Amino acid sequence: MKITHVEVHRIDVPAADPPFHWRHGLSGSAPVGDGAVLHIGTDEGAEGVALFARPGAAVTLRELVDRVFREELLGADPLRREWLWHRVWELDRIHELPLPTLGLIDTALWDLAARASGVPVWxxxxxxxxxxxxxxxxxxxxxxxxxxxxxxxxxxxxxxxxxxxxxxxxxxxxxxxxxxxxxxxxxxxxxxxxxxxxxxxxxxxxxxxxxxxxxxxxxxxxxxxxxxxxxxxxxxxxxxxxxxxxxxxxxxxxxxxxxxxxxxxxxxxxxxxxxxxxxxxxxxxxxxxxxxxxxxxxxxxxxxxxxxxxxxxxxxxxxxxxxxxxxxxxxxxxxxxxAPTGPGIALPLDFGYPAALERFVEQPR
CATH class of the missing domain: 3.20.20.120 (Enolase-like C-terminal domain)
Incomplete structure (x- = not known):
């Protein structure tokens, strides 16, 4: 099995209603829910996703995928999660990756492996x-x-x-x-x-x-x-x-x-x-x-x-x-x-990302 496409989709994450805030000096809930889905697919049809929900998430993640991650992942065996986890940390040495992005590939690969096995990640x-x-x-x-x-x-x-x-x-x-x-x-x-x-x-x-x-x-x-x-x-x-x-x-x-x-x-x-x-x-x-x-x-x-x-x-x-x-x-x-019962991580559809993610068809760029 080989990774054949690595894509990013911008999504709308519903804003908190009502808005909330943290302690003095920290911002609170974002007025507009900006998020992104990292999608990894393979030549055998197995696929996995990870959600990144932060301000500017889609721009940040798409830039990292285009500049760093896609070249590293295309052609790799998605079941070699340990190897790819180490590779992300090697890439961090040069690129100083934002902390919340360090685990996105790993999470998507665990989702992929569990979906392919028909069991929940846990x-x-x-x-x-x-x-x-x-x-x-x-x-x-x-x-x-x-x-x-x-x-x-x-x-x-x-x-x-x-x-x-x-x-x-x-x-x-x-x-x-x-x-x-x-x-x-x-x-x-x-x-x-x-x-x-x-x-x-x-x-x-x-x-x-x-x-x-x-x-x-x-x-x-x-x-x-x-x-x-x-x-x-x-x-x-x-x-x-x-x-x-x-x-x-x-x-x-x-x-x-x-x-x-x-x-x-x-x-x-x-x-x-x-x-x-x-x-x-x-x-x-x-x-x-x-x-x-x-x-x-x-x-x-x-x-x-x-x-x-x-x-x-x-x-x-x-x-x-x-x-x-x-x-x-x-x-x-x-x-x-x-405990969740569905295969993989099973991110819910009510986050608002396209139903097409359930059956990814877009070709790699």
Missing amino acids: QLLGGFREAIPAYASTSTFATTEEFLDVADQCLALGYHGIKLHAWGDARRDAALCQALRAHVGPDVPLMYDGSAGFDLPDAILLGRALAEADYLWYEEPMREFSVSAYRQLAERVDVPLLVAETSDGAHMNSADFIRAGAATFGVRAGTTLRGGITGAMRTAHLADAYRLRAEVHGSDIPNHHLCMAISNTTYYESLVTATTVVRERHVDDRGLVR
């Missing part, structure tokens, strides 16, 4: 579970009262825990986190994500408040450029740290956080920022060797499969972005996410 990966509890991962709301009301709604809908994305003010966020613990009681798992908003002194201040409130994990309080800063944070706070979400290098960089003693809860795994499915699985196995967690980041479809394949992940992350909460369609009334 089964091709070996499979660990058929259901996993979901936690509600909030966007940033205006007031403490809104956060508490959203938490009540989420728990009533069956979610198994709450993770806060707050304002990026260490003292205000600390007060919110402690107010939420007092509101929901001692038994609800709570987590906090700083979205890299703090320096070390403020990260310590907030981390101590989270420890007092018995939070399950403390996620990305600082930019992940300095492993030594995270090591110092781990030495000064008792709340467990979940790290290595946006740092480059997939499992290689995650290993440095672990070796430094900075990953006291675990590390992030996911297709979008850790080098696709292959990078995520390497990260998970690395963490497991140290008896740490590899928490899957994000609620897109490929990460749905990862949740079923990775033994040392705890929850499915389900984004909640409105003050009137509607359960994500993958989450049932018991707060569980069930």
Whole structure:
């Protein structure tokens, strides 16, 4: 089997309704959903796709395919995913690829292989579970009262825990986190994500408040450029740290956080920022060797499969972005996410990309 065409299709990803925002200093939801589908096809009819949904996604991805990826992929065996994963990292050495693009080829090739085998990707990966509890991962709301009301709604809908994305003010966020613990009681798992908003002194201040409130994990309080800063944070706070979400290098960089003693809860795994499915699985196995967690980041479809394949992940992350909460369609009334059943990754058609992708006919350029 050989790869015969590598194409990019611009798609319209529906904008969030209502719009939402993150902490102070970060942009929120995009007003127009700009995305792209990477499509890889073969001489035997096997094909796979990967979705890239970021501002300017189609322009970025088409330029990378035309300039870098197509020449590398045409004529290659699509089942040699390990080889091609290494080739992408070799190309990154020269081209400095955007972090979310490093795993797109890998994800599409896993989709292709699983479709060709007639099984879901999570089964091709070996499979660990058929259901996993979901936690509600909030966007940033205006007031403490809104956060508490959203938490009540989420728990009533069956979610198994709450993770806060707050304002990026260490003292205000600390007060919110402690107010939420007092509101929901001692038994609800709570987590906090700083979205890299703090320096070390403020990260310590907030981390101590989270420890007092018995939070399950403390996620990305600082930019992940300095492993030594995270090591110092781990030495000064008792709340467990979940790290290595946006740092480059997939499992290689995650290993440095672990070796430094900075990953006291675990590390992030996911297709979008850790080098696709292959990078995520390497990260998970690395963490497991140290008896740490590899928490899957994000609620897109490929990460749905990862949740079923990775033994040392705890929850499915389900984004909640409105003050009137509607359960994500993958989450049932018991707060569980069930394993996908269709072959491949099975990206849903309601993203809006052409139905022609189900039967690709365009010739390579």
